Amino acid sequence: MNGSRVGHGARERLYASTTDTFDSDNDLDYIAIEYALNGERVKLTPAEKIHAAQILANRGFSDKAIGDRVGCSASTVDGWRANGWKPGPAPTPQPRQKRPEPVCGEPRMYRRHLKNGEKCDVCRAANAAADRRYRLTGSQRPA
Ligand SMILES: [Zn+2]
Secondary structure (H helix, E strand, O other), X not given: OXXXXXXXXXOOOOOOOOOOOEEOOXXXXXXXXXXXXXXXXXXXXXXXXXXXXXXXXXXXXXXXXXXXXXOOOHHHHHXXXXXXXXXXXXXXXXOOOOOOOOOOOOHHHHHHHHHHOOOOHHHHHHHHHHHHHHHHHOXXXXX
């Protein structure tokens, strides 16, 4: 069967423009943007990426989904939105939280003891328990 009823199913293809194929004022190629909107691999200029991202955002796509379609990260999309859909400085990344120092009774501390050539029965037992959990459940985290 190679036909389908008219109006059957949702219309899924997204269009950047139904009248023009390009915008020479802003240097936008609507055909390339349309490909990107529909998840097809295409190389876009930065201005086209932002235009496509804005269209997808107005349709309720998540930043991650937008980034996947236009070829950038979710934080870049967020930066464009924060900048009024204009290119701008990259958003400042969140400062990384430092991991807390391990304490006795954690597998991490066991490895540190090993590295320093120390012996600690508490950490050794904790590491063995974590190993056991990992073999049984596939995760080292306590249930
Ligand atoms: Zn210890």
